[in-house]
Amino acid sequence: xxxxxIGKVAREAGIxxxxxxxxxxxxxxxxxxxxxxxxxxxxxxxxxxxNFIKRAKDLGFTLAEIRDLLAxxxxxxxxxxxxxxxxxxxxxxxxxxxxDLKRIRKGLKTLAQRCPGTGASTQCPILAALTxxx
Amino acid sequence: xxxxxIGKVAREAGIxxxxxxxxxxxxxxxxxxxxxxxxxxxxxxxxxxxNFIKRAKDLGFTLAEIRDLLAxxxxxxxxxxxxxxxxxxxxxxxxxxxxDLKRIRKGLKTLAQRCPGTGASTQCPILAALTxxx
DNA sequence: ATTGACTCTGTAGTAGAGTACAGGGTTTAT
DNA sequence: ATAAACCCTGTACTCTACTACAGAGTCAAT
Numbered sequence: 418x419x420x421x422x423i424g425k426v427a428r429e430a431g432i433x434x435x436x437x438x439x440x441x442x443x444x445x446x447x448x449x450x451x452x453x454x455x456x457x458x459x460x461x462x463x464x465x466x467x468n469f470i471k472r473a474k475d476l477g478f479t480l481a482e483i484r485d486l487l488a489x490x491x492x493x494x495x496x497x498x499x500x501x502x503x504x505x506x507x508x509x510x511x512x513x514x515x516x517d518l519k520r521i522r523k524g525l526k527t528l529a530q531r532c533p534g535t536g537a538s539t540q541c542p543i544l545a546a547l548t549x550x551x
Numbered sequence: 552x553x554x555x556x557i558g559k560v561a562r563e564a565g566i567x568x569x570x571x572x573x574x575x576x577x578x579x580x581x582x583x584x585x586x587x588x589x590x591x592x593x594x595x596x597x598x599x600x601x602n603f604i605k606r607a608k609d610l611g612f613t614l615a616e617i618r619d620l621l622a623x624x625x626x627x628x629x630x631x632x633x634x635x636x637x638x639x640x641x642x643x644x645x646x647x648x649x650x651d652l653k654r655i656r657k658g659l660k661t662l663a664q665r666c667p668g669t670g671a672s673t674q675c676p677i678l679a680a681l682t683x684x685x
Numbered sequence: 686a687t688t689g690a691c692t693c694t695g696t697a698g699t700a701g702a703g704t705a706c707a708g709g710g711t712t713t714a715t
Numbered sequence: 716a717t718a719a720a721c722c723c724t725g726t727a728c729t730c731t732a733c734t735a736c737a738g739a740g741t742c743a744a745t
Contacts, residue, residue: 424721435704512556521610529642544620586697613731
């Protein structure tokens, strides 16, 4: 009855079957029980666990970091502290990326402003800027 | 005298030899002349071209896009218009990424705020949020 | 003549997060 | 009984931008 085959967990979590097997290989899911014929049977907390993975991915965590988060989840001593450290590192990383992108955007806008948008490339200030400036 | 061997162009452009060969394979550089023994000899605009590639990369262009930019550079009809379109698409892409990251940062900060930073994971509101919320 | 620095081709590996088979076996429904 | 739908393993491929050899040939200096 509660035989959650791989197809069912995948469907319920909204991901592909291959992805479930991939997560198992990557140790984000424990090796599930097997039927006599070798079919995987997952227990009930697998779908919430997959949803956890999805949400953490949406927040920009890598699978390696998610593996850590899931491990902290089992740590009854100071899991919470470890989690908070990871989240704050992630915030710092995200902010660094935002600054990078803003710098890039500024560079691109400077280029776009100077460009008439018509004419031969020999006249193009964008190409000139990329070719000559430091 | 102007025999720019691959080692020289690489050194002058501040990139690796393997990278130069890679750019040739990827058609960012035209196949260079060869000596009798098969050594590459690059002409003088190769180093500026490699600098062009570096600057465009810094602005977030992929190698495929840079290949396009370099081709527009040879277009005497409307290279400039094509270039401007590409730059503006890139700006839009960068801005979309910035918005994504801001959304992610907001999610992470919400998590971090609620977390005491000590104690068992069973009490951790971050893990709880990742496990239960939509 | 020999050493060391340079170059050649071709192949393979890296990270990250999967996706796509091929070639089987199993379960379920009709 | 048979077809559809499901599952298994194992391997290889995707993308991006390189990087790292192995094994061989070449060039410049001593």
